[in-house]
Amino acid sequence: xxxxxxxxxxxxxxxxxxxxxxxxxxxxxxxxxxxxxxxxxxxxxxxxxxxxxxxxxxxxxxxxxxxxxxxxxxxxxxxxxxxxxxxxxxxxxxxxxxxxxxxxxxxxxxxxxxxxxxxxxxxxxxxxxxxxxxxxxxxxxxxxxxxxxxxxxxxxxxxxxxxxxxxxxxxxxxxxxxxxxxxxxxxxxxxxxxxxxxxxxxxxxxxxxxxxxxxxxxxxxxxxxxxxxxxxxxxxxxxxxxxxxxxxxxxxxxxxxxxxxxxxxxxxxxxxxxxxxxxxxx
Ligand SMILES: C[S@@+](CC[C@H](N)C(=O)[O-])C[C@H]1O[C@@H](n2cnc3c(N)ncnc32)[C@H](O)[C@@H]1O
Numbered sequence: 001x002x003x004x005x006x007x008x009x010x011x012x013x014x015x016x017x018x019x020x021x022x023x024x025x026x027x028x029x030x031x032x033x034x035x036x037x038x039x040x041x042x043x044x045x046x047x048x049x050x051x052x053x054x055x056x057x058x059x060x061x062x063x064x065x066x067x068x069x070x071x072x073x074x075x076x077x078x079x080x081x082x083x084x085x086x087x088x089x090x091x092x093x094x095x096x097x098x099x100x101x102x103x104x105x106x107x108x109x110x111x112x113x114x115x116x117x118x119x120x121x122x123x124x125x126x127x128x129x130x131x132x133x134x135x136x137x138x139x140x141x142x143x144x145x146x147x148x149x150x151x152x153x154x155x156x157x158x159x160x161x162x163x164x165x166x167x168x169x170x171x172x173x174x175x176x177x178x179x180x181x182x183x184x185x186x187x188x189x190x191x192x193x194x195x196x197x198x199x200x201x202x203x204x205x206x207x208x209x210x211x212x213x214x215x216x217x218x219x220x221x222x223x224x225x226x227x228x229x230x231x232x233x234x235x236x237x238x239x240x241x242x243x244x245x246x247x248x249x250x251x252x253x254x255x256x257x258x259x260x261x262x263x264x265x266x267x268x269x270x271x272x273x274x275x276x277x278x279x280x281x282x
Contacts, residue, residue: 010230014141018112022046041090041124043116049140050084050113051166059091062165067095069255069270070194070278073102076160079152079186080106081179082167085113086121089128098127105154109135109144139170139232147175152182159186162193169198169274170232173223173241180249187281193251196259196274198236200224204262208236214261242277251279 009017025046032038032045039056048055066072074097080088083106096102104127108114114132121128131153136144162183168176183193198216200208200223207213208224216224216234222241226234246253255278260266262275 006233007227010139010227010233014139018049021049041086041093041120043085043120047112047116048085048087049110050087055087056090059087059089061091062088062163063091063095065270065272065276066092066161066163066194069257069276070161070192072161072192075100075102077102077158078104078161078163079154079159080104080163081152081183082164082170083108083113083117083130084110086117088163088165089117089121089130093121093125093128096127098125102127104128105131105159107131107133107153109133109137110140137170137232138230147171148178150178150182152186154186156185157188160188160191162187162191162195164193164195165272166196166274168195168237169234171235172231173237173245176237177245177249180245180251183279184249184251184281189281191281192254193279193281194276195279196272196276197242198234198259198261199239199242199275200236201239203258204236207262213264246277246279250281252282254278254280 012020023046025044029044029046038044042055074095076096078092078096083089089104089106092104096104106117107130111132114130117130122130133150133153134144135147135150137147168179171179187193208216208219216226216236218225218228222238224236225231243253257270257276259274259276260271261273
């Protein structure tokens with residue numbers, strides 16, 4: 001049933017998916033506006049095109065994860081690739097200290113999210129900056145620049161900490177390779193990158209075609225797709241392929257935390273739905 005609903009949703013053109021979401025949440029959004037129930041710096045639910053779940057809690061959860069698992073500090077210069085509509089940024093506003101040199105930069109392929117963040121986050125926290133880059137991604141838009149030859153708009157060695165939550169899970173192999181090379185360029189030596197993936201290994205390959213699971217039936221060996229029409233809908237990568245492109249880009253894997261997409265339910269507090277890799281530039 002879930003897989004059927006997902007397929008139907010992906011069958012819609014990208015702009016209609018935004019409209020469907022706005023309409024579905026319209027009553028609750030109106031109610032939250034009228035009653036003042038929406039927490040500050042939180043978009044109406046119908047605008048959160050980046051996924052489901054508790055927007056505020058997830059932001060805090062990730063902030064804690066970055067600190068406890070990957071050593072994020074208030075003085076760090078952070079780059080959030082695919083910053084969406086501010087879920088990660090919001091959680092970091094309470095942590096990154098401009099007085100200590102801490103900054104946040106985010107860029108994204110969807111203008112709606114970037115504009116919302118600029119109006120609602122940068123206006124209160126000027127050391128949080130958001131940039132719109134019209135990059136092609138068939139889950140979110142019909143046109144745009146090819147991410148596989150995109151150069152991040154930042155100088156070399158300019159960030160201590162790079163974040164990609166649920167971004168590489170919507171990108172194709174040549175794009176991920178390009179982004180890893182850009183991440184290693186813009187990150188300072190010793191810098192850390194936290195990125196989420198769906199990783200295919202001995203434990204997950206068998207669920208590729210299991211219709212009851214979060215499945216990836218279109219298998220191209222080094223990667224697999226959930227939907228062959230909307231390629232970026234969800235993308236999984238073979239773990240050996242990932243390890244190869246990570247080391248080719250002079251990054252090392254410091255830690256790997258399996259996600260609970262593999263098991264169906266969360267097994268411990270440091271687990272996200274997706275697999276997490278913590279990478280370091282040496
Ligand atoms: C599932 S959302 C996650 C958003 C955010 N990272 C979060 O965790 O809330 C994926 C985001 O990646 C963005 N995106 C897709 N392709 C991209 C690309 N090539 N470069 C940067 N962002 C991209 C989308 O516009 C979308 O905002």
